[in-house]
Each structure stands twice: as C-alpha cells, then as structure tokens.
Amino acid sequence: MNPAVELKDVTLIFGGDHPKDEPVLAVQDIDLSIPPGQFVAVVGPSGCGKTTILNMLAGIIGPTRGSVMRHGQEIDGPSDDIGYMLARSGLSPWRTARRNVELGLEFRGVPRGERRERAMELLAKLRLEGFADSFPSQLSQGMRQRVAIARTLAIDPDLWLMDEPFGALDAQTRLTVQAEFLDLWYETHKTVIFVTHDLEEAVLLADRVVVMTARPGRIKSDTIVDLARPRVIDELRFDPVFRETEHRIWEELRGEIV
Template structure:
C-alpha cells in the first residue's frame, strides 16, 4: 500500500480552502502493523478515509496492491472509537452483518459468528443486545464483526479510545494476539495514545500539526508476541516511547 505525494484540500468553492494533509509519502508492506500519532486535527482520519477509498486525494495517488484506490473495497475493515452496533440486533446478529453483505448462507453465518464471539471471550453473550453489554464488550463485538469479513487491511481510528484504561488493556491484548496469529493483514492504527502505538505497532508514524505531514517514521523493534501488560514496564519499551514522545511533544505543546 502506498501514498505517493498525497495532499488533500477541503472546501474551496464557498468556504475557505483547508490544506488538511500535505505531501504525504508512505509505503507500507503487506502484513505490517503501522500506528499513526499526531495532534488533533492533523489529518489522521483523512488519511484513513483516503486509504479506504471514501475520499480521493486532491493531489497524488493512493495505491493498494499496485492499483489506484478509487472506491471502497470489501476486504477493508474500518473500525472507529464508538463503532456503532445495531441496537436492535443481538451480538451474534451484529457479527453476522458483514457476512450477510458477502452473501454467506444462514447456517454458516451463524456458526462463524459464534466462533468469533468465542474467540473474543463473548460466548454466552451471543443473544445479548448492545444495551446489555459493557463498552468493552461492545467494542469486542465490533472487532468480531470486522474479523468476520477477514479483512486484508484494517483501518482503525482510535478504536479503543472510548474504553477505560483497564478495559482498554484487555481489548488491546485480545486484538494484538489475534493479529499476531497470522500477521497477514495490514493494520493502520490511528491513536492519540503514544503508549498504545508503541505497544502494538511495528512502526509508528508521527505527524506534524496541520497541515499534516509525516514528521518521523520509527521502527519499533520489540519482539513478538507482545505481552502488553508487562511490556509497558520494559526499559527498551520505555526508551522507544520516550524517543518518539520528544518529537510528538513539540507538535502538541
């Protein structure tokens, strides 16, 4: 996947044009876990939207598997901080939703959804409605729903941002161990939490304040599988986080 000389300008006709992102060049090999950090409003969501094919860049090109991205594709999983579950569907029916779009038959859908809920430790909650689940459980249902379509690319926009610190740790650990099982899918993970970025990613991109540019590209050379609740206290981890923090800090403060 690549962004080549990508800039994006919002508005222009009736409103003042806004240069949201400026001259972005990124190349991401398949199977890499990349985190993007940067101050609020620097264009992180805009980058995900361009990668997903939801909005075209004003200048430059966005490519996946060597081809220009021109429209949303079904092998992309997109997850947000408050991924909306359908309130009138049970957890299982929510997970089945993506499979339904793919034309998977009823029984297979059901089995697959139950398997995924089990994988995310939600067995026993298949028939619960979102309102009966905690925030953390809802977010795990959203992960299961995204997993169901077996995405080749995960675009995650502060996916765990709405969770309390402890729940977040549990959901992060579940997500990273699922991904580490195959490491086949590419992940683009936007977060305002630098610790989260360094704990999870192979590589952390730091963006400047708007107009967003790539300020630095940092390889996170920590072994996998990562036991994130322990890794947080590791000296090598702390040094990596501190180094990146110094760059991020000047964009935020």
C-alpha cells in the same frame, strides 16, 4: 512485491469550491509505504489528518494531488476487502451480539449456518460466547467494542483500518481489549493502520509508529518498534526498550501537540 498500501506525494485540500468557502489544507506531501502484514500506528495532534488518511485508504475520499494505492493499483472507491473500525462500536441496537457480527457476512450473501459459525468462532476468541444472544444495551462498553472488533474481522478483510478503536474504554478495560485484539491480529498478520492519540498504545501494538505534524499534516518521523512478538502487553509496559522507544517518539510528538 508491491506495498500493501502506498501514498505518494499526497496532498488533500477541503473546500474552496465557492468564493465564500475557505479552503483547508488537511494533509500535505505525504509519502508512506507499508508492506503486507505490517502493523503501523499513526499518532499526531488533533486535526492533523490522521482520519483523513484512513478515509483516503478506504476509498471514501480522494486526494487533491498525488497517488493513494493498494497493491500497486490506484484506489478509486470503497472496497469490500477493507475492515474499518471507529472509536464507537456503532452496533445495531436491535441485533444481538452474534447477529451484529454477522452483518457484513449477511450483506455478502453468506449462508446462515456459515455466518453463525464464523460469528461464534470470533466471539469465543474474544471471550464473549456466553453473550452471543445479548443485545448491545445488555453489554458493557468493553464488550460492545469486542463485538465491534469481531464484526470488523468477520469478513476477513485484507486491510484493517482502525480509528481510535479503544479510545472510549477505561484504562483497565483497554489493556484487556488491546491484548485480545493483538492476539487476533497475530494469527493473521494482516496489514493494519491504527490511528491513536495514545502513544503508549501505539508502541505496545505496532511494528512502526508514524508521527504527523500539526495541520497541515505531514510525516515528521517514522520509527521502527524493536520489540519481539508475540507481545505480552501487561509485562511489556515496564520493558526498558519499550520505555526508551516511547520517550524517543514523544520527543518528536511533543512540539506538535504544543
């Protein structure tokens, strides 16, 4: 079976097209292979190229050198079976929660009744069915992020790209949304690449945690998280194996942050 995603000897340089345009070496010599259904978290200091990797996997940009592949095929542009979620919800303020969730399905020409059914199913799983007709301005930040999760997953993407999706949430809300997101993922076991600055979050959620060096971003370590699934997040945070794993990865990450 081909990997779900694979980066081989990937280097990306921004700029340098004009004499006054200083080139920036963003990532260098990246080798990463992720099998279908695996949840991989990527951590590293700001500016190390984490989002750049997501953008290459999404087909938004291409590498300067090397290969970026999905299921053994070179990525040559955006694909409609990828869900990409950012730190901010980015909801359309003029659409209700339900109609925001339906947006991707609407672009695909899915009939109205089917769109509504799918949106309500996801909102119910995220405990938002009572807010389906509310506008984003009427929702808390945590609710808006849950709507954004539902919108991302409504199209049933094969690959989930998550770029700090819970970074704007307060600590208590984050734990709740993390648990709901993990439950949704566990039902599908789709492939996830999850960028975060929160090492605890990475270990709580992922099967593997990849640590990147300071720019130019390289892969410094790749650690398997040996914790059973399904996971109960509010209990797992005090598990000795969790703490030992988090500490071990922190030792790899600390020097890069400094």
